Amino acid sequence: MSDPKIDISESPFAESPVIPEQFDEDHVIKFRCYKGIECFNACCKNIDIMLTPYDILRLKQRLDLSSTEFLAKYTYPFEFNKNSIAGVKMLPVEGGTECQFMTEEGCSVYEDRPTACRYYPVGLLSTRRADENFDRASYALVKEDHCKGHLEEREITIKDYRKEQGLEEYDEHGRGWRQLILKMKSAGPAIGKPSQASLRFFFMACYDLDRFREFIKSEGFESTFDIDEATRKGLYEDDLALLNFAHRMILQIMFGEESIPRKADALDKHIERRKENQALRAEIEEANITPRNEE
Numbered sequence: 001m002s003d004p005k006i007d008i009s010e011s012p013f014a015e016s017p018v019i020p021e022q023f024d025e026d027h028v029i030k031f032r033c034y035k036g037i038e039c040f041n042a043c044c045k046n047i048d049i050m051l052t053p054y055d056i057l058r059l060k061q062r063l064d065l066s067s068t069e070f071l072a073k074y075t076y077p078f079e080f081n082k083n084s085i086a087g088v089k090m091l092p093v094e095g096g097t098e099c100q101f102m103t104e105e106g107c108s109v110y111e112d113r114p115t116a117c118r119y120y121p122v123g124l125l126s127t128r129r130a131d132e133n134f135d136r137a138s139y140a141l142v143k144e145d146h147c148k149g150h151l152e153e154r155e156i157t158i159k160d161y162r163k164e165q166g167l168e169e170y171d172e173h174g175r176g177w178r179q180l181i182l183k184m185k186s187a188g189p190a191i192g193k194p195s196q197a198s199l200r201f202f203f204m205a206c207y208d209l210d211r212f213r214e215f216i217k218s219e220g221f222e223s224t225f226d227i228d229e230a231t232r233k234g235l236y237e238d239d240l241a242l243l244n245f246a247h248r249m250i251l252q253i254m255f256g257e258e259s260i261p262r263k264a265d266a267l268d269k270h271i272e273r274r275k276e277n278q279a280l281r282a283e284i285e286e287a288n289i290t291p292r293n294e295e
Helices: 053-062 067-074 115-119 158-164 167-191 196-207 209-216 219-224 229-237 239-255 266-287
Strands: 004-007 028-030 075-079 086-090 122-129 136-141 155-157
Touching: 053 067, 053 167, 053 196, 053 209, 053 239, 067 075, 067 209, 086 196, 115 122, 115 167, 122 158, 122 167, 155 158, 158 167, 167 239, 196 209, 196 239, 209 219, 209 229, 209 239, 229 239
Parallel strands: none
Antiparallel strands: 004 122, 028 155, 075 086, 122 136
């Protein structure tokens, strides 16, 4: 069987050419972190935290911000590969490397802290074998010089550590996004170079949920897709339902995996709107022509 194709972009090892040793969820680690430990807050003083769409959903709700406001204030985008899809990372404090949510008492958003913070010092690795069309989860251990938690005597399996840190929920709601990232990377030339419009749509649908909600309320969307009233109401009111729907939209638009039905006359209406817009632009251009002064 072929060796697994390792996606290490979701782990602390993204900059390393060395694939770390991998473990299953039954592997036992020795680790404990608590207020009073010598290194308390050290891991929050030099951050490189990638956010999942579910992380953003939880944090923007916690802070009572729109997703657009949260992204502008607390994050910055990066490309997974050149001219490819984007990810989002936490923005440190201005002029420094510390997390904006770090306080002397610890994390100020602890109950809604991101997936990467919950996993530390474990790294989640999404893998896919060449002959499979689904991803597998494996784990690695992160050991940094500043962290004294590894010197604690407490032993715990990775499975129980994930449960303790509330990661089952976070992984469930982050799985669709991880699969999209793996799918985009493994598809490569098969889907061609994504257009700028597709890349902008990917970013909006993944990370800027409130803008995506406005998109699905638009006349163009409603005249194109056949969504029943109950589903539409859920998308307008439920962020999690909207997040799951956004993943389906990305698969449909970027990979041609149709799961959202289109209205029978959608194409005709699209052509009609396009003709109307072209005619309107022509009228505007004609109205803006300045006649020559005649003497």
